[in-house]
Amino acid sequence: MTTPFASEQEHQPLKVALLGCGNVGSQVARILLQDADSLAARTGARLELIGIAVRRLEAPREVPLPAELFTTDAESLVKEADLVIELLGGIEPARSLIQTAIAHGACVVSANKALLAAEGPALYEQADAAGVQLSYEAAVAGAIPILRPIRDSLSGDKITRVLGIVNGTTNYILDQMDSTGADFATALAEAQRLGYAEADPTADVEGHDAAAKAAILASLSFHTRFALPDVHCEGISSISAADIEAAKEAGLVIKLLAIAEKSQSADGLAGVSVRVHPTLLPREHPLAAVRGAFNAVFIEAEYAGELMFYGQGAGGNPTASAVLGDLVSAARRIVLGGPGRTETTTGQVAALGIDQVQTSYCIGLTVTDQPGVLAQITQIFATHEVSIETMRQTIHHGEAGEPSYAELRIVTHRAVESALASTVQKIRELPVITGVTSVLRVEGI
Ligand SMILES: NC(=O)C1=CN([C@@H]2O[C@H](COP(=O)(O)OP(=O)(O)OC[C@H]3O[C@@H](n4cnc5c(N)ncnc54)[C@H](O)[C@@H]3O)[C@@H](O)[C@H]2O)C=CC1
Ligand SMILES: N[C@@H](CC=O)C(=O)O
Numbered sequence: 001m002t003t004p005f006a007s008e009q010e011h012q013p014l015k016v017a018l019l020g021c022g023n024v025g026s027q028v029a030r031i032l033l034q035d036a037d038s039l040a041a042r043t044g045a046r047l048e049l050i051g052i053a054v055r056r057l058e059a060p061r062e063v064p065l066p067a068e069l070f071t072t073d074a075e076s077l078v079k080e081a082d083l084v085i086e087l088l089g090g091i092e093p094a095r096s097l098i099q100t101a102i103a104h105g106a107c108v109v110s111a112n113k114a115l116l117a118a119e120g121p122a123l124y125e126q127a128d129a130a131g132v133q134l135s136y137e138a139a140v141a142g143a144i145p146i147l148r149p150i151r152d153s154l155s156g157d158k159i160t161r162v163l164g165i166v167n168g169t170t171n172y173i174l175d176q177m178d179s180t181g182a183d184f185a186t187a188l189a190e191a192q193r194l195g196y197a198e199a200d201p202t203a204d205v206e207g208h209d210a211a212a213k214a215a216i217l218a219s220l221s222f223h224t225r226f227a228l229p230d231v232h233c234e235g236i237s238s239i240s241a242a243d244i245e246a247a248k249e250a251g252l253v254i255k256l257l258a259i260a261e262k263s264q265s266a267d268g269l270a271g272v273s274v275r276v277h278p279t280l281l282p283r284e285h286p287l288a289a290v291r292g293a294f295n296a297v298f299i300e301a302e303y304a305g306e307l308m309f310y311g312q313g314a315g316g317n318p319t320a321s322a323v324l325g326d327l328v329s330a331a332r333r334i335v336l337g338g339p340g341r342t343e344t345t346t347g348q349v350a351a352l353g354i355d356q357v358q359t360s361y362c363i364g365l366t367v368t369d370q371p372g373v374l375a376q377i378t379q380i381f382a383t384h385e386v387s388i389e390t391m392r393q394t395i396h397h398g399e400a401g402e403p404s405y406a407e408l409r410i411v412t413h414r415a416v417e418s419a420l421a422s423t424v425q426k427i428r429e430l431p432v433i434t435g436v437t438s439v440l441r442v443e444g445i
């Protein structure tokens, strides 16, 4: 019986350069060395790790690796390689080193969503022109195979909507706050300790990491290059314990979602809305069950219907799994020959601004407890053509002469964001309103 890689014995080893030896890089190096035989069998050529670019040769390392592999000369290392794995993070020198690798004919594997969201189109074009592969499965939802299914398995379908929990750190924080009552700072510190968070966790907490992933997901799903400025981004730093508690009472859960969906602006322009923001979901929604640092991407496609991809979106080993999958795939292409995968940009749809988004909203208000208050509020909703789905009122009776007040939680039908914003603005101006405690978007109701 012949193996698919009859040339296995003959093909010369492929030289692999690794840039970065942090959480992910150290695990990639370990697996490349430890699983060298099985990787060679699957690839048809040995994947020979020729060097690891680091900042300091003597830095203490949690994963023991042969000292002779370390170098501080990333540039020279890249020029010798057939395959380059970029796990430095950040824009520079990652971008220049990837450009050098491509110019020298190397295939590149990267997990750097920040770079790909900012500079992806230029890099893909350079790679296409050079006939080499630039792969980045690890950049979105870590270990979960999601980019390849969107690009390849669903290439005969039409994706209409993508909803993703694509940042493990924020999902971990929100889940800890929801399930254990942990405070924000403690949950964040634990996510950092577990290796989920970015070097600067602001990128996680403020939604920038998820926004970069949303741009990549939207680009592949809608065959159009979306970049970071196309993504509306709100993080979770304004989510309070009270918001979590109120959501719980209403049978909802707060998740930071990356959303990319086909939509239409008020004036009929077809486009795609790409956004990241805290979102209320019913507790029975499949994404509500995604706990801890896990990620999941929920896709709606015209023919496939609903699909959900679930798994570990962060951490050294899970991310290394996706990196190595890309590496083996790129190496096989070198062994077998043939063209690499290319991005398609045939969609050319417009990115819609956040003011044109249509979704449901949950608005928390505190109001004075007096006759006619609800009528004033509902009148404003009616004037702005925002339809109310449910309204819940809790009266708090004042103690020791304090006046009583009411807490209102109003959930709307789908409404246009700009109309909702004007509604909330007018409500704030009502003398009977003592506070707008939260305005959160709702999906899945
Ligand atoms: N940690 C995770 O769970 C995931 C990380 N990623 C991405 O993978 C990449 C790597 O992430 P981590 O390993 O977590 O980061 P890290 O911060 O643990 O590792 C990066 C390493 O690169 C080194 N480095 C930075 N600039 C360098 C330079 N100029 N020369 C030599 N070394 C340099 C740093 O000293 C550090 O050791 C990032 O792009 C990140 O966004 C993607 C998915 C999940
Ligand atoms: N910091 C990111 C790591 C993976 O991309 C996260 O928390 O998900």
Ligand code: NA
Pocket: 137, 138, 139, 140, 141, 142, 143, 144, 145, 146, 147, 322
């Ligand atoms: Na992935």
